[in-house]
Amino acid sequence: MDLYERELREKWNSINYYSGGAVRLSVMHPLEWHVRYATPEQKSVVIVSERPAINLASSKSIEASCNQRKDGKYAISFTLMEKQQEDVFITMASDIIEFSHTDASDAALLKVIKRYGAWLKLLDHKHKAILGSNSQKGLIGELTFLKERMELGMKPSSAIAGWGGPDGLDQDFEYDDGWHEIKATGVSSASVSISSVEQLDRRDEGELIVYRIDKCAPTQKGATTLYMLIHYIIGIIQQAAETPDDFILKLASAGYIDSIDYDKQFYSVGAKQAYIVNDSFPRLRRSNVPNELINAEYQLSLPGLAPWAR
16 A cells, blocks of 8 residues: 555554544645544645645545635645545545655645546546556557657657647647558458548648557566556656656546556557558548537558558
């Protein structure tokens, strides 16, 4: 169990709701962290800050608020509304404490707000605690492309800024050299899925990149896990004397919260093929799809795309 999670659980267990009060966490952090019970069934994390947290959003699972105290400081609270989400709530609180650890309280508060926002998006999208195999393979494909850009000399912050998939953009990546849509499929697959009309519907030229990714044994040459790949990229970012914060936030938006569970399933990343998406490329276009057809998923034949291969 994570040290922060253990601290949170121990402090909550030490409180008698009917006696009232809150208990401060024994964590080295520029902000004061406390736990309390809002009701006998509702755990609450409270941060004491010199500055307020503006525009804190709440969800069905978590109620967030910021109130000024009599001493002029601000109490920023996150209260669990659904007891069945308790383990996720504790994991979230632990993760936010670790993510926001910095030397300056103002910077720490900004990190708290950003990380909480990522968690809220994760919870609202109802992601499971651990991404399924297909989602992991899709993320591995995008991260492999991101890693390649960095290894070719692109500044990590620039490479990450161009990663638009987690932000809900139609194409996964967009840089000065154009846009790039990334797909992962099995070694023996003869097709690739396009999940919306908009994914390939651009007037400017771009490219579709397909990675062959399959589950494999840990002993297979080149085998990796999602966890290993992410931490390798974090190492590249740190070697460039940059912070991985934006990368971690984008991962959260993609449904990934760091967990050793992602280090259990190994994958092999095999062949890579890029296809030029130009005016002649076979695809659905919004301009030739009936207005009544709101969305469409379709399959492209990989052998049939040979004329567009780079």
